[in-house]
Amino acid sequence: MAKVNVSLPQGTRDFGAEVVRKRNYIFSTIKSVFEVYGFEPLETPAMENLDTLMGKYGEEGDKLIFKILNNGEYLNGLRPEDFFGIALGSLKNIPTTEEVYLSTEDFKKKYSRITNHVSSRALKYDLTIPFARYVAMNHHQLTMPFKRYQVQPVWRADRPQKGRYREFYQCDADVVGSKSLLNEVELTNIYATVFSKLGVSVDIKINSRKILAALAEICGGADKMVDITIAIDKLDKIGIEKVKEELAQRGLNTEQISIIENYLNITGSNEEKLAAIKQLLSSNETGAKGIEEIETVYRQSGISNLQFDFTLARGLNYYTGVIFEVKANNVQMGSIGGGGRYDDLTGLFGVPNIPGVGISFGVDRIYDVMEELQLFPASVHTGTKILFFNLGDAESKKAFELMQALRSKGVAAELYHENSKFDKQFKYAEKKQIPFIVIIGTKELESSSCNVKELATGQQETCNFDDLLKKFIS
Amino acid sequence: MAKVNVSLPQGTRDFGAEVVRKRNYIFSTIKSVFEVYGFEPLETPAMENLDTLMGKYGEEGDKLIFKILNNGEYLNGLRPEDFFGIALGSLKNIPTTEEVYLSTEDFKKKYSRITNHVSSRALKYDLTIPFARYVAMNHHQLTMPFKRYQVQPVWRADRPQKGRYREFYQCDADVVGSKSLLNEVELTNIYATVFSKLGVSVDIKINSRKILAALAEICGGADKMVDITIAIDKLDKIGIEKVKEELAQRGLNTEQISIIENYLNITGSNEEKLAAIKQLLSSNETGAKGIEEIETVYRQSGISNLQFDFTLARGLNYYTGVIFEVKANNVQMGSIGGGGRYDDLTGLFGVPNIPGVGISFGVDRIYDVMEELQLFPASVHTGTKILFFNLGDAESKKAFELMQALRSKGVAAELYHENSKFDKQFKYAEKKQIPFIVIIGTKELESSSCNVKELATGQQETCNFDDLLKKFIS
DSSP, X not given: OOOOOOOOOTTOOOXXXXXXXXXXXXXXXXXXXXXXXXXXXXXXXXXXXXXXXXXXXXXXXXXXXXXXXXXXOTTTTOOHHHHSSSOOTTOSSOOOHHHHSOOHHHHHHHHHHHHHHHEEEEEOSOSHXXXXXXXXXXXXXXXXXXXXXXXXXXXXXXXXXXXXXXXXXXXXXXXXXXXXXXXHXXXXXXXXXXXXXXXXXXXXXXXXXXXXXXXXXXXXXXXXXXXXXXXXHXXXXXXXXXXXXXXXXXXXXXXXXXXXXXHHTOOSXXXXXXHHHHXXXXXXXXXXXHHHHHHHHHHHHOOTTEEEOTTOOOTTSSOOSEEEEEEESSSOOOOSEEEEEESOSSGGGTOOOOOEEEEEEOHHXXXXXXXXXXXXXXXXXXXXXXXXXXXXXXXXXXXXXXXXXXXXXXXXXXXXXXXXXXXXXXXXXXXXXXXXXXXXXXXXXXXXXXXXXXXXXXXXXXXXXXXXXXXXXX | OOOOOOOOOTTOOOBOHHHHHHHHHHHXXXXXXXXXXXXXXXXXXXXXXXXXHTTSSHHHHHHHSOEEEOSSSTTTTOOHHHHSSSOOTTOSSOOOHHHHSOOHHHHHHHHHHHHHHHEEEEEOSOSHHHHHHHHHHHTTTSOSSEEEEEEEEEEOOOOOBTTBOSEEEEEEEEEESOOOTHHHHHHHHHHHHHHHHXXXXXXXXXXXXXXXXXXXHHTTOGGGHHHHHHHHHTHHHHHHHHHHHHHHHTTOOHHHHHHHHHHHTOOSSHHHHHHHHHHHHTTSHHHHHHHHHHHHHHHHHOOTTEEEOTTOOOTTSSEEEEEEXXXXXXXXXXOSEEEEEESOSSGGGTOOOOOEXXXXXXXXXXXXXXXXXXXXXXXXXXXXXXXXXXXXXXXHHHHHHHHHHHHHTTOOEEEOSSOOOHHHHHHHHHHTTOOEEEXXXXXXXXXXXXXXEETTTOOEEEEEHHHHHHHHOO
């Protein structure tokens, strides 16, 4: 037999039983809260048309999209000149090596045409663009505002590293077709409720893109927004002095940098921060609007761990209003949730004017936080409860009958698969962490009884068959 | 804005809320039975290394595997002669068009090398091979017998048609590391329990590959097995006379065809069939063993809808012992489940001697059967239960407070997102099939009461806030 490469693709994982159960505990907690808030499930396929995804995540994103090779003769229609420097079918001279092999630069330019020829589908990169595609395709039938949640894997060809995978789950809730801030209020409540149910202590940070826009307007114009947010985003990592240096390099003058420093220095309670930000930015129309938004969300949501964080920027994405981010306390970990309001989700797909707001849960990170802080409840383990020993044909026939009675009432039970040595059967129970074993040997069969042993305590009792059923059927 | 292609890849589907709920009802029913039988969940990634999958499903299967294009400069290292008929770097003469462009046949031969160069990963085609890969990688740590279930999507580049999709779920349970027939007994019980819980009337058919092998041995040798099973597989479609013609074409003589006809003519109750098959095949050692196996499963499983079906062959796959197939009654539909025993699951991955047995549920077909026979219970619909109307700031503030109290007790509720016309809010409730609306207007707010209306009956009542909570919190 040829040597076989038995491995997993880089950046992907198998999940065994215990991990699946813990992950499902997180998923079902989140889903149950989504449902209670009136969100409905949606599932979209793993693959989308390539042109649905390309160009939506920036040039870097396009590179990280997993493209699927067309089936069949995917090269048909491509000609030598698509790959190489020269059209070969009508040569007048012997081509030189230089003519045949393109320069790296020229070759790169050809990639996009070749990729589009050999691939017309790709794995989804996030849940937002497929959702936008779904809304664009179905908006006439959807009841607006449309509240959907979606819990599915996505794929990115990122360099794998600790905590970053090529296949991972996203867990999103979005409302589209409504500009009401009630949605933001509800989404912050969903964050608070989910993390409270999971037992994870968090801070829910909010800001508004309008506040950042106002800061930019005051500091030299709207075109400065990107420079300012990029610099601000680094505050945690590099500190205020380096941020100021970077702002200077990006062309901001002393006065402007001083305004930004005042902005970044806003601290204190939410009320104190609100007073300070009003003083700084409420003369600007956009700023006043942004401040009003976050104040409304703060006052209406009634959540104690909601915090204004004016350094929050959420990268260079499509958000236009309130933005959210969730950080876990007592543990070193990036944000475990984020989201915000966008003005026009489906415009990319030819259906303009559908505003929305959404949040996302970072399930892999939440899992890591809960493992580190040991927050998974013992009840997450739900394996087999009872192992019946197999001690012969007649004995196991009786065991099977009792086991089926228990299973029919929802009690997870197993009968050891063969009449092996006592020890071997015992080890099976231990390894699978089965809490109870039931022994029916010749003696027990004769007296219509069985021996029940609890492995954790070593406690044993002998009981008749009826009592066995009663013991485990609640 | 450029025209945008807003569509889904052929053969893939979006699942809206109602469909997701119905599918989850099937999934959770199956999973709960798997769990009660001591099976544990496993999840493997969507993608596997290409060489893990290639060559495992036959030549046709290889073509239907979705390959993933490598990221980055995936063409690097390929040379003109890999694509075309000629090495271009060292030409002595001007090549002719014929030299440049390969014949179709020659070009096809190049595909496999090119594919392996541009793709090193693929989407999984079934759950069995990834499971085998997982067992091969982890067999030292696994507790044997290892009982796992797996419910995940798989992808096949089949031509899409009614009921056949390019992305669909498989739902498998397998036991590996045990030769005991107790596993077959349990798996038939899992089938019976799941379909009973779903309310789907089915026949569970069993046969043994050993019985088919014995028939082949009696009819001219083991090498006739493929010919015989291919012909037998068509019995339902083409009838006995055509099957006989085909057998003759495949080189079987009159006497052999007569034995096969006798075999196919076995009918009656299970006991009658058992007597007849024993008469025909028990003189053959393999046949006697196969008959003993299915008799044991039949006697021990205690299932009324288990049927011997000697025409059952389960295609040309790796099964070696008992085989299963499930057919729904009262509806035109192919098999909705199947499986069987295999001798050596992981040998392909360098770990021999791990036998096993498994079953699979065809979830898409089960869904279609349940839709056609209207078997989904009304309780599958679990959307929002109460819509609070939004009738102003003070009114909606109170509504929000009451809604949060209900949500905290698990009651799914919504507050309409804005203070719109009564009619608009009413329509939202109707479209989303929300059964109750709660109205708190100025009058109600003053008297600390609310108006509750049940949409299905039109019944209305006025109650105070405490009674509202009591009404919906059980």
